Amino acid sequence: MKLPTLNPADPDPLEFAPPLLRLQESMPNPLGRTVLKVLAALLGALVLWALIGRLDIVAVAEGKLVPHSYLKIVQPAESGIVKEILVREGAVVRSGQTLMRMDTLVADADAKSLEAEHRRKRLSLRRIDAELANKPFRVEAGDPAELAREVEAQYRANRAALEAALAEEKSRLVKARHDLSSAEQVRAKLLETLPHYREQDKAFERLAKEGFAGGIMASDKRRERVEKEQELKTQDFIIESARAGILQSEKKLAQIDSDYRRQLHAER
Template identity: 25%
Template sequence: MKVRSIFKMKRDEYEFLPAIISIQESPPSPIGRLILWILMIFLSAIIIWSIFAEVDIITSSNGKILPNGKVRVVQSSVSGQVKEIYYREGQFVEKGAVLVSLDKTIIDAEIKKLKLQLSEKTALLNSLSAIIETLKNDLKIVSPKNQKWIPTRISKRNNELFESEIASFISSYNVQKNKLEVLVSNINESEVKISKINETLPIIKKRENSYKELYNKSMGSESEYLKHKQLRIEAEYELQSLNSSIKSMIVEMEGQLETLSEMKSRKRYETHNRISELLSEIEIYKEDLIQKEKNKMLHDIISPISGFVQDLAISSYGESVTVAEDILRVVPNKDELIVEALVPSKDIGFIEKSQDVIIKVDTYDFVKHGYLVGKTYDISNDSIEDEKLGVVFKVKIKIESNKINLSGMKATISSGMSVTVDIKTGKRKIIEFFLNPIKRTIKESVSER
């Protein structure tokens, strides 16, 4: 062995030997064969891995961080001057809190005037109602009711007017009533006289007949007979006159009763008309008062939602505010931020609710500071036209946490920041990345003319 190794030929000398002997004496290096096998095994492993391994399918798009709920623009419903500003830029405000108060001097004066007018009309209504009750109560005075909310001076003045008016009516009524009482008295007197005549007339007639018989027998004087005849005739005429007078007075009495009834009816009718007009006026005053009260409430500008004050357009007291003027904006609570992404039309078909999303905030380098995670929860049904992106659909993404790692500290993102979102729309086997282009090429080549 040693001898052979001593006399072993050099590698260059093998080249001058016959081919078969050269191959026998200098076989190929096993390293090349080993490398070949390693490459074959490696490629086979890659192919097998690509068949079974899967990667996420990502749809990337741009978006913006927004509050979960629209930013509410606060406007004034009335014109006026600023009296008080309760919240400043960046301060948190609860829903229903008063943001700004406008000066209420003018509206308060108008409300006070309306209340005074309403008090006067209501007090007058009470007086007229008391007149109606007095008429029903056979002119026995029923005093007007006094309501506590009506000022005392107004109630007192209307009570005096009531007393004056009802006294005037009762006086006129009593004049006519006295006439009726006189008629009744005269009728009673006439009836007494008639009763007396009816009792004495038979006696007078009897005396007349007695004197007539004596006169016919020439036992009495003619003058006595004629005297008693005259007494009978006078009594009969007086009886007739009294009966006629009673009939006339009864007719007059009925007319007087009708006059008294008509006076009450007319007074009742006139009072009811005045009450009806007053009720209409009171209703108008009440409606005006309600509107003024509502208008006064509008002088306090209320926050429609809980959130943070932004874009405050007023800064000092006394500034003028007009109707529909933007005063400020209320941004909803920062704990409820979402991402609104604009997904191209070609990718929207793969987007579904509850898909995982990686959110890269453009302000912070995601390689250094990381990224946020979230899930899709709302996909618009209609597209919009974007000047740069073309036809896009809005996709809303719920952020799991709005904190991001910034130099070892948790920084809070805020509304308005731009982001890039990677939506995981599914998984794909790695081999499909190589096979799909081949399939597409074959399909397109077969379909060509």
């Protein structure tokens, strides 16, 4: 019996089979097996590293190194750059022997900065002493020219600011004293003339009652007397206000000088 030959162009019968049968007859995907092998290899490597590996703990802390041998580890007090090492590890050294040479570039820069700051501070102290003593600031021989000009400019600026504040408050004090003097003069004049207005008021009031003067004239004299009495009270208030202004200006002048000196002491 001769079997029928299949034409390569004929469709695969599994394509028309049910999904379950098609899944059962198809070859499994090799990717899953590869992933499983890789995971198993990684797990084995992890177990092997856990059995034979060692974990080093790195900690950072500040302190002094204490060696367990006779070798002395030299630690500098300040960080720097080593220019030259004159000994080898394990060599025997003597007391006072030079072990290494440091690069002095940074140290020289720091020294110059400290020296400049020292000179600036010294000039500033002289400026403060001159301001506290109300004396001029004088440049001495040997003072750096640039620093001396800077400190002298600061001295002049501080004195100018102080004198401006004092001059402004002194002008208020002079005005308050002038107002007080004027008010006292007006008050003295009112005290001299007020009895005359009171006598006129009483006289015209008596004449009006006796019929020798009109009521309008008596009313005018009464009004003049009342106005002068009110002016006297007003001058009393002006005098009290001027005295309060004088007291306030004097306190303000003392406060300006006190604040100025307190700031100078704080700068020291």
